[in-house]
Amino acid sequence: MVETFQQTFGAPLWLAVVLASGLKVTLILVGGSLGMMFLTWYERRAIAYMQDRRGPNRVGPQGSLQPIAEAIKTMTKEDTTPLEADRVVHFLAPVVMLAATVLTFAIIPWGNLFPSDLSVGVLFFVAIGGLHTLGMLMAGWGSNNKFALLGGMRGVAQMVSYEIPQVMAVIPIVLMTGTMSMQRIVESQSGFGGLGWNVFTPVGFFAFALFFVASLAEGERTPFDIPEADSEIVAGYMTEYTGMKFAVFYLANYMTNLAICFITASIFLGGGNGPGVNELGGFLGGFLSLIYFFIKALFLFFIMVLIRATVPRLRVDQLMGFAWKFLLPLVLVNILSSALWVAIIRWDQQAQIFTQWFGAPGTADAPNFVRLGVAVAVTIMINLGALVMVMGLNNRASQARMHTTDEELALGL
């Protein structure tokens, strides 16, 4: 991008860099907000069909202009600030949330096109996602309203406790591909004629499931939409926001969902890779990769909507329990099994017995199937064993909690 600017316009390096990054930023912002609008329409229609009704079909053909109508509506609504609220914090909260969300788009690849390639891509996504929590806390505190405070506190507790499983769920993929940069992760999945996605390896699939569940909590999707659980605390931290600021919250919320779908699609489902992408090559290949990428992202979002239409909401303490007692142990076990996977497949001189038993490690396009088979068997055994054990533990714990003996009651345990 920078070089093209230099040759075509003959601009000095610094101007080219500024122009290139400026163009990228506008593209991301436009793409992100259009994506957000499409997502709101897509979610309304999908959840409507699940409930045997039609969803918005009045504004524009098949209701396609509905998001625009909503945007205009929220802009025209009066923008109020509560009386003794901390005005600065109240105003800054949506800004911080939207900033955090838009920043995460810096490293998200659109198909095979990369906005900017940080060598710490994945970690950057989760780190900046953490700032999102800050906006929630400021909103909860700034609106000087009990419900908002409760919602804010709950939201932060949930975000912080789900950030850890989310980060650790990606470690196996980083281990397998050897790098954190999104570009190389996506490229590493283009083997086997474009179908060498990470999700097809047992470790990868397990990591995909855990990452997806943890990011459901980050994006406040049911069953983890505690912060703005409307049935208990009116609208959580967004209670005191109207008009434009509420629209910004809404935009930030859906852009986070969009970012999560994109990231999951890129890391686990080989964003942009698919049959026929590298054969076509050039512009057409890039276009096809974009289509694949959008299909995968939309498929993931459809799963989010399906879960939202079916599953009730978790209570706050159950939510915390789920994160710490269920997701975290599984994620750690998955890291262990991914280490074994890499060892069995790749190690050569480090562990002679592997080469004696299974033969030399194969190259990318001629994998050593014996090693592959053993690795699959070992990792599946470890992961499933851990899953069953953790589920058994949790079931037994909840049973025990249900029959607290009377003596414990008396002592007020």
Place this chain on the structure above:
Amino acid sequence: MLKTEELRINIGPQHPSTHGVFRMLVTVDGETLVDLKPVFGYLHRNHEQLGEVNSYLQNMPFTDRLDYFNSMINNHAYARSVEMLAGIEVPERAQYIRVIMDELSRILNHATALGFMLGDMGAWQTALLWGLREREKILDLFEYVSGARMMCNYARFGGVARDIDDYFITETRKLMDGLPHYFDDFEGLLTNSEIMLARARNIGVLPKELALSYSVTGPVLRASGVPYDIRRAEPYAVYDRFDFDIPVGTVGDVYDRFLVRIAEMRQAYRILEQAFQQLPEAGGGHINPKVKQQSLKPPIGEAYARVESPKGELGFYLVSDGTGNAYRYKVRAPSFINLTALADMCKGYKLADAMVILGSIDIVMGEVDR
């Protein structure tokens, strides 16, 4: 040591998950609920005083507005108490028609009540909208036979306003073909879902003896293990001719109430089937011509007739002084009495559970405030 401070929250009259205008003054210590004070009366419309000013017949349309989900059952209960007061005989076919309408109303009530409860739990109204679809079909049938969807005003003293014809019977048969399919979908959706179990099991437990002492009735009582159903304990209309089971819970928590209501919908379906088989031929005089409706002057005396409404025991107590309108007219509303048990049931659980417990009791403010 840091002293934790209790927070008083006002889950106010206009709140997304209180069913109608109902306020709960909640004291919360962290997330656990220490104390809950229900405040209601926002929907008081002076119903019982109206009953004394209006004549007996004029009061019938106002009973639709009590539990606006089951106007058919309210009318039936009121008509029964006036018939008991005035000693009016109800022809056989009219009793069958009344039972059919009651059971249809029970299905639509349980379908929507469970839908609202799951909505409070966070299941985004999918179950509710499936329930509303069935309710729409049943309301169309009510509209065909009585003239209005929700405010049916259908029962008359000694019979019903209009007889049902073949079109109504074939349409109800078609509806009943779809019902089992709907029951299976509804039950399959969330009954075994882990998160629903986590949110419903052992929440809002009401032991059997306490349920009796709070004089709670209906599905909440049966979920606590007391098999008391007026249709079986004191059979009215032609209920003694149908075989149907009484679903009973064991623990008495929110999950049991959920299961009892689904089982009751299936039993209502069974009753409907048998009612249509045993329905006597028309021509039995659905309206008892001998009774002059609007100038009815029952003899001096009192009567208390009760009916098993989907929410509990709905009773109408009438005292007549021989004139055209009642001397005293009292409605025993099941939601009102079930609601008194809410405050103690929610103590000790989390704030989010209080909403689910309120949803599991299934109250309608029209009936509570009268």
Place this chain on the structure above:
Amino acid sequence: MTLANRQGTGAVVPVERNDQRFRAGQGTAAGLSIVFRKFRKALFGKPNSDRSDTEGQFNVQYPEERLSLPEAYRNMPILLFDDATGHELCTSCFQCERVCPPQVIHITQAKDPATGKPVPSAAEFIIEYDTCMSCGYCAEVCPFDAIKMDHDYELSTSNHPELDVNYNRLLRPVSYYETIAPTLWNDVRESAMKKLQNNIKRRPGAIGVDHGQKVGAKAAPAAVARPADPAGAGASAVVPAAKRAPVAAIGKTMSEEKLAKLQSIRADNQAKRGGAGAPVDSAHAVEAAVGVQPDTAQVAAPDAATPGSVAPGATGPVAAVGTSMSEEKRAKLEAIRAAKRAQGGE
């Protein structure tokens, strides 16, 4: 075993909670599969028409598609008049006024101008559409099947006084009612028409006919086949506001409020015809204006009948019922008792 003493059986069935089952996500997966099946059926399946469908979209796009209303559907009451003779069926027997729970029907009996004796026809018939609860009692108790429940539900209007619907706007031809509720009308047609015939005999002059339209001047066909016009003029298609005939001598059952209203009409007519109107019946001293005269609704005797169109707010006598209904009711009762005592006294 006759049905009468057949004893129903039924057990007490504890609901099974299957607590012991090993739960590892199967329940949630089952729920997700059901919702996905519904999604597929709703997206690709046909919208369901049959009542036994439990899948596929079930909602109706209201303004474009409309559900057909059942015959017994009841919204607001309307009065019927016979197409052929133009006579309305109502004989102002006050049955409906008595039975109406919210007491929203107000009828004044017509008087024979020559003899002053009551005539089986209504001079003035007002229903307050905003308080009426459409319970259908008036239609049930009417011995002459004069008042029936309409099927028109698009009655929203911004002009509140317009909701006190007076005689002209209540009348509908029998043919209209026949279209919306054929079987209901067939059951009662013979008896209604027979009663109408002997009522017409007892109506001198043009009493039973002139309310709202002339004989033969067909009222604007009040939507024989209901046009699915989404625009739907605010008030339903209305009988043209024909010129109101000078009302005969003031009826005995006149309450002060009615008295004042008729006085105002009478004064207005005189002004129109330059004072050559019927002599004011001085039998009842007209109290001071009862203050019923709200400044807004100006009392304009409608000029030439503008067929079909509704002159909002200008038609018919002022019927703004400012006072709350119960005082007005009590006032009427006192008037009746006073009139009886006065009659007894003479």
Place this chain on the structure above:
Amino acid sequence: MNYIVVVIFLILSAITLVSGVMVVTVKNIIHSALWLIASFIGVAALYLLMEAEFLAVVQILVYAGAVSILVLFAIMLTRHVTGEGTRMLYERWWVALVVALVLFGAVITPTIWQQGANWDAAATAAQASITATGEGSPAGTAVASTINIGESFMREYLLPFEIASVLLLMALIGAIAIAFEERTGRRRVLTLAEEYALKQRGIVEPRDAEGAVVPSIEAEQAL
């Protein structure tokens, strides 16, 4: 090219310094916490400017993400403890200023003294390589990338890494112990069913929140 770098560097360091100063001078304690977060992010941006991406991201993840939220939580939950709105600056602020400058000097002089020699050399090398390859980092010197940091953790600095992790573990367990002890201290609110079960077995008269004996239902009816 390096004018841009210098300009950006000045802007970023200005932001960091200003927010640092604001932290101590702003009245509202929540605002000062927010300014603290702003300074953390400023530092992260400086790291990014120096191409130390991993450090920048970790800085955001650890400081801006976790520590700041802990600080905010602590402030919010114990709002009444600290005085609010009183100006923190005392009359003898110049003493504090002097101490600050002395400490700053103690930190900066060794780096200038040791690295001073190759300071300008590195600058010229950086300038030369930028014009040549258009790449930010000078071709010659290797920039510490994530891989290097990872390997050094496992090789040279294994011992300090292990000690640090044990230290964190102790802190973790300590926090849990305090929380648990505080939770058991608090009287658990008994639900209706539990209270009833206790009375049924007559184990002990259940007390409600204030500790007053809860009259049994029979007693109430007797009243």
